[in-house]
Amino acid sequence: MYRYDxxxxxxxxxRIAQYRSQVERRIxxxxxxAEFLPLRLQNGLYMQRHAYMLRIAVPYGLLxxxxxxxxxxxxxxxxxxxxxxxxxQNIQFNWIELDQTPDILADxxxxxxxxxxxSGNCIRNITSDExxxxxxxxxxxxxxxxxxxxxxxxxxxxxxxxxRKFKVAINGAVExxxxxAVHDIGLTVVQNEAGEVGFKVMxxxxxxxxxxxxxxxxxxxxxxxxxxxxxxxxxxxxxxxRRDNKYKARIKILLKALGVEEFTRLVEEEWxxxxxxxxxxxxxxxxxxxxxxxxxxxxxxxxIDARLDHADNKxxxxxxxxxxxxxxxxxxxxxxLSLKKTGVxxxxxxxAQIDFVADLADRYSFGELRATxxxxxxxxxxxxxxxFKLWQEVKAHGLATPNIGLLTDMICCPGGDFCSLANAKSLxxxxxxxxxxxxxxxxxxxxxIELNISxxxxxxxxxxxxxxxxxGVDKDGSEWxxxxxxxxxxxxxxIGKIIGPSFSALQMPEVIDRLLQVYVRERTEEERFVDTAxxxxxxxxKEHVYATPIKAGELVGEDHYA
Amino acid sequence: xxxxxxxxxxxxxxVADDWTVLRLDEGQTASDAVVPEGKVIVPLAVWQAKRESxxxxxxxxxxxxxxxxxxxxxxxxxxxxxxxxxFPKFTDGRGYSIAYNLRMRLAYTGELxxxxxxxxxxxxxxxxxxxxxxxxxQDRNINDALxxxxxxxxxxxxxxxQKSPLFRRHERDVRDxxxxxxxxx
Numbered sequence: 228m229y230r231y232d233x234x235x236x237x238x239x240x241x242r243i244a245q246y247r248s249q250v251e252r253r254i255x256x257x258x259x260x261a262e263f264l265p266l267r268l269q270n271g272l273y274m275q276r277h278a279y280m281l282r283i284a285v286p287y288g289l290l291x292x293x294x295x296x297x298x299x300x301x302x303x304x305x306x307x308x309x310x311x312x313x314x315x316q317n318i319q320f321n322w323i324e325l326d327q328t329p330d331i332l333a334d335x336x337x338x339x340x341x342x343x344x345x346s347g348n349c350i351r352n353i354t355s356d357e358x359x360x361x362x363x364x365x366x367x368x369x370x371x372x373x374x375x376x377x378x379x380x381x382x383x384x385x386x387x388x389x390x391r392k393f394k395v396a397i398n399g400a401v402e403x404x405x406x407x408a409v410h411d412i413g414l415t416v417v418q419n420e421a422g423e424v425g426f427k428v429m430x431x432x433x434x435x436x437x438x439x440x441x442x443x444x445x446x447x448x449x450x451x452x453x454x455x456x457x458x459x460x461x462x463x464x465x466x467x468x469r470r471d472n473k474y475k476a477r478i479k480i481l482l483k484a485l486g487v488e489e490f491t492r493l494v495e496e497e498w499x500x501x502x503x504x505x506x507x508x509x510x511x512x513x514x515x516x517x518x519x520x521x522x523x524x525x526x527x528x529x530x531i532d533a534r535l536d537h538a539d540n541k542x543x544x545x546x547x548x549x550x551x552x553x554x555x556x557x558x559x560x561x562x563x564l565s566l567k568k569t570g571v572x573x574x575x576x577x578x579a580q581i582d583f584v585a586d587l588a589d590r591y592s593f594g595e596l597r598a599t600x601x602x603x604x605x606x607x608x609x610x611x612x613x614x615f616k617l618w619q620e621v622k623a624h625g626l627a628t629p630n631i632g633l634l635t636d637m638i639c640c641p642g643g644d645f646c647s648l649a650n651a652k653s654l655x656x657x658x659x660x661x662x663x664x665x666x667x668x669x670x671x672x673x674x675x676i677e678l679n680i681s682x683x684x685x686x687x688x689x690x691x692x693x694x695x696x697x698x699g700v701d702k703d704g705s706e707w708x709x710x711x712x713x714x715x716x717x718x719x720x721x722i723g724k725i726i727g728p729s730f731s732a733l734q735m736p737e738v739i740d741r742l743l744q745v746y747v748r749e750r751t752e753e754e755r756f757v758d759t760a761x762x763x764x765x766x767x768x769k770e771h772v773y774a775t776p777i778k779a780g781e782l783v784g785e786d787h788y789a
Numbered sequence: 790x791x792x793x794x795x796x797x798x799x800x801x802x803x804v805a806d807d808w809t810v811l812r813l814d815e816g817q818t819a820s821d822a823v824v825p826e827g828k829v830i831v832p833l834a835v836w837q838a839k840r841e842s843x844x845x846x847x848x849x850x851x852x853x854x855x856x857x858x859x860x861x862x863x864x865x866x867x868x869x870x871x872x873x874x875x876f877p878k879f880t881d882g883r884g885y886s887i888a889y890n891l892r893m894r895l896a897y898t899g900e901l902x903x904x905x906x907x908x909x910x911x912x913x914x915x916x917x918x919x920x921x922x923x924x925x926x927q928d929r930n931i932n933d934a935l936x937x938x939x940x941x942x943x944x945x946x947x948x949x950x951q952k953s954p955l956f957r958r959h960e961r962d963v964r965d966x967x968x969x970x971x972x973x974x
Contacts (some may be wrong), residue, residue, distance in 0.1 A: 233965045234955060237943050245940040249910060257933075258910075265880050266910055348880070378945045378955070384914035385889055385948060388882025453944075454954075465886045498893070505953045508948065512956040 228289050229374045229519045229596060235453060238381065239336045242343060246270055247329035254326065269387070271319075272328055272544040275645050279323040282345040286371040287355035287397075288316030290596040297338045302578040305331055308379030312566060312574040314396070314638055314689055316598045317345055317355050318613055321612070321645050331607035343381060348389045350380035350461070354396045356404045357599040360520060361561055361607045363553040366628040367416035367424060368684040369399035371517040372453060373742035375508060378452050388463045392475035393461070394433075397426075401718075406600060408432045408440045408720035409692060411478045412460060417447065425449045430460060430490070431482035434686035438608025438722045439479045442487045444494060450513070452498075454506045459498035465488070491655040523593040523608060524744065528558020533614040545629035545667060546618055560611050562592075564621060565628040565636065569661040572654045573639040574602030583624050601638055603631065633670040634678055634739075635661045638689050642682030642699065649682035650704035656680055656735050659780065663736035673743060678714070692716040694757040695742060696723045697735065709736055712742065712768055721761065726769045733779030741772045790814055791825065796931050797902070798912070798923040801938055803931050806924070808850060809873060810904055830873050830904075833857050844868055850958065852904060855883040859890045866897040869921070876905035885918040892919035892949045912937035919949035 231239070246266075253263040267273075271282035271379025282300075298318055302310050305327050306320040323331070335341055344351055353373040360368050372523050376395065380386070387395075398405040399416035407413025413429040426448045433443030448456050464478045467485075482490045524738030533551075537543050552561040564584060576584070584604055588596045591613060597605040604626075609617060609705055621627040630636045637660070640646065659682055664670060679693030683700075696711040707729035714723030730738050743756075745768045750759045760768065792810040796803050809906065812828045813819065819834035830850030836843060844850050847857040852873035853859055866872065872891060874884040884903065891897040902922035903915050912923055916938055945955045955961070 232962045234943055234945075234959060234961065235964075236965055238941065238945070240942075241941045245910075248936075262879070262908065262910075348882075377803065381945055382914075382941070383946055383948075384917035384944075385885040386882070387885070387914050388880050388911075462886055462889070470881060470883075504947070505957055512961075515956075515961055568961055 232590040239341050239432050241308055243332045250329055263403050268347035270342055271342035276647050279325055280319050281323045282317050282319040282344045282350045285317050285598050286377050287353055287370055288357055288598045292339045292588040292594045294340055294666055295596055298427050299578040299581035301331055309575055309577045312598050314600050316600055319428050320406045325637055348391050349387055350393045353377050356398055356400055357597045357605055358561055361554050362400045363555050364401035367399035368520055369397040369521045373397050374516050387562050389465055403717045404747040406716045411432050412716055419447050431479040432690045433477050433479045436474050436684045438691040440720050444491045451508045455501040456498055460492045462497055472568055475657045525556045530557045531611045533611050543618055549629045549631045558611055560609050562609045563631045564605040564626040565630055566603050567630055567636045567663045568628045573637050573657055580624055632675045634664050634673055634676050638679040640682050640687035648685055650701035651682050653682040655678045656732055659736050661740055674755055691722045700729055715757050724765050726765050736780050737777050738772055742768055745771045794924045798935055853887055854883050859887050863895055866895050871900040871902055871904040873904045876907055879906040879908050879911050888919040909934040909937035913940045917948040917950045
C-alpha cells in the first residue's frame with residue numbers, strides 16, 4: 228500500500244498545527260461557531276446529538292494492521308471503546324471531545340492517516356473497489372489512480388468551498404463494486420483499441436433528495452489527463468453549481484439543468500485550456516505510485532476445496548459460501564469479516580475486535596485490510612489451506628456471521644440515535660429486522676438481497692439503491708418509514724421505487740416479511756429479490772403488503788443504542 | 790455605501806490602505822451611482838455603465854461579485870490599478886475560480902484583492918489562487934490574520950502561485966530520517 232514520503236508527512240503535520248490553532252481559537256472564542264463549523268467539517272468533525280463525531284479517512288478503504296491498531300487505540304483512549312465503519316469506507320468515532328481532536332490527529336499522523344476532507348463542501352475521500360488488486364474480474368488496479376487523485380485533491384485551494392460535497396469513486400473491474408453511478412464523478416479504468424489505459428468518465432450521479440444515476444461525459448480519457456480533466460469538471464461546477472439552495476447544490480442538479488451535452492461542452496472547453504499543462508501525470512509519477520500496489524509475495528499454491536475435510540460442518544460451509552470470495556491468484560481467497568452480527572449496530576466494531584482483526588491481518592493476509600462500502604472488513608489474501616483455522620478464530624470473536632450479501636448484511640446509517648440530521652432512528656429498525664430474520668437457513672434461501680436503511684433523505688444508508696430501501700421520514704414530529712424496492716448498485720444500477728404510504732417502526736419487520744413472501748411466491752429459479760422486483764414492478768408487492776392491517780411487532784435494542 | 794480599510798494585508802505584510810470600495814445601496818442602479826473622487830474600487834456594473842468617465846481617472850479599481858464573470862473584463866484588465874473579488878460569505882468559493890481566471894485566462898498581473906468576508910483561515914487558499922492583497926474583516930485582528938498565509942510550506946497541486954505539481958518539482962519517496970510509526974499507541 229501507499230506509504231507517506233517526507234512531503235506527505237510535512238503536509239499532514241502542518242495541517243495538524245493549523246487545525247490545533249483553529250480549535251484553540253474556537254475554545255477562546257476568537258472564532259465563532261459559524262466560522263469554525265466549515266473548518267471542523269473539513270476535518271471530519273461533526274457535532275452530533277450527544278457529542279462530537281470524528282470521521283477518519285481510509286483512502287480507498289485500504290488499511291495496514293498498524294493503522295487498524297491505531298483505531299483500537301483511539302476507541303479506547305478517546306471514545307467509548309468502539310468505532311463505526313461507514314458506507315464510504317471510512318471509520319468514525321461517536322463520542323469525541325473537541326479539545327482532544329488535535330491529539331487524535333497527531334496519533335493518526337504517526338500511522339500515516341488523517342481526517343482531511345472527510346466532510347464539508349469539498350472533494351471527499353476517494354472510494355474504490357474493496358477487492359482492488361485481488362479481484363478475479365479486475366482489469367486494472369484502480370488504487371494508484373485513487374492515490375494520485377487523493378494527493379491532487381488534498382487542500383486543493385480553488386475547490387475548498389464548493390457548492391456542496393463532492394464524491395469520487397474509481398472502479399477497475401468488470402463488476403462495479405464501487406457504486407460509481409451514484410457518485411459525483413465515477414471513473415472506470417478502461418483500455419482503448421490501441422491498448423492504452425484510460426477512463427470512462429461519469430458525472431452527476433448521487434443519492435440524497437434527488438437520486439440520479441451518473442451520465443457518461445467521456446467514453447475514453449487517456450489516463451495522463453485524469454487530473455486536468457477533473458480540474459475542468461470541478462471548475463465548471465465551482466462556478467456554475469447552485470448555491471442558493473443546499474438541496475439543489477450537488478453537481479447532478481447542474482448537469483440536469485444544463486443537459487449532458489451543454490455540461491460536457493463546458494467541461495471540454497475548460498479542459499482544452501488545461502490539457503497537457505504541468506498537471507498532466509508523468510509516466511514516472513504513475514510508475515512511482517503504482518509500485519506501492521504491486522502484489523505481495525504470493526506462494527505458488529494449488530486451488531483447493533476448503534470444504535472437503537469439513538463436509539459435515541454446515542456453519543463453515545455457510546461461511547465459505549457467503550463470506551469467502553474468489554481470488555485472482557490460485558490457492559488464495561478473499562475473506563469478508565461480517566460487522567453485521569444480529570444485536571450489533573451495522574458497521575460497529577469494538578476496540579478488542581479491531582485489535583483482533585489487525586492481528587489476523589498480520590497472521591493471514593500480509594498485514595493489510597480493507598473496509599467495504601457495505602460496512603464490513605476484508606482480509607484480501609488468505610491462503611485457502613488456512614480458511615478453516617481462520618474461520619474458527621473469527622467465529623470466536625463474533626465476526627463470522629455467514630450473511631454477506633444476505634438480508635441481515637444491511638447497510639445502515641447511524642440515524643437518529645446519533646446523527647443530528649436524521650429524521651428518524653435507523654439502528655433499532657435494523658436491529659428489529661435482524662432479530663426477526665436471524666435464521667440463517669431462511670436468509671440463505673432468500674439469497675442475495677440488499678436491505679439499505681437511511682435515517683433521512685441524505686441517504687447515507689444508500690436506501691435508493693437497496694433491493695429494499697428504507698427511509699426514515701418525519702411526519703408531524705413522529706418517525707415513519709418509507710419503503711422502496713428494486714434499487715440496485717453496480718453495473719445495472721437502478722433507483723428503487725416507493726411502494727406506498729410509510730410505516731411505523733414497529734411495523735417494519737412485518738413489512739419486510741410480506742415483501743419477502745411475494746418474492747418467494749413469484750420468483751423464478753435463478754431470480755434474486757431485485758430481479759423479481761424489477762420484473763414485476765411494485766404492484767404485487769404493494770397489494771400484498773397493504774392487503775391487511777399490519778400489526779406492530781416489538782422493537783428491539785432501542786435503549787441499547789441510545 | 791463606501792467602505793474603507795485603514796489597513797490591509799499586501800504581499801505578506803500589513804500596510805496602510807487608501808482605497809475606498811463603493812457598494813451599491815439596495816435599489817440603486819449602476820448608472821445612478823455617484824463615484825466619489827480619489828481611489829475608488831467600483832462594482833463591475835458601475836464600471837460598465839460609466840466606463841468612459843471612469844477610465845479617464847488617474848487610478849480606478851473594479852470589484853467582481855461572486856456571481857459575476859471575470860471574462861467581461863477581457864482586454865481591459867490593464868486599465869485597473871486594483872481588481873477586487875468579493876466574498877459575500879467565506880463559504881462561497883466562487884471567488885477562487887474568479888481569481889484563477891483573472892490571472893490565468895485574462896493575464897491580469899496587477900493587485901488582486903479579496904474583499905468581503907475575508908478571514909484568516911481562508912487566506913492560504915486565496916493566496917494560492919492569485920490574490921496578493923487581503924482586506925480582512927475589520928472586527929478581527931489583522932496581524933493575527935497574517936499568520937494564515939503561512940499555514941503550509943508545501944502543496945501537492947498546481948494553482949496560480951505554483952505552476953508545477955509536487956511530483957514534477959521534487960523527487961518523491963524520500964523518507965523522513967526518523968520513523969515514528971505508531972508512537973501514539
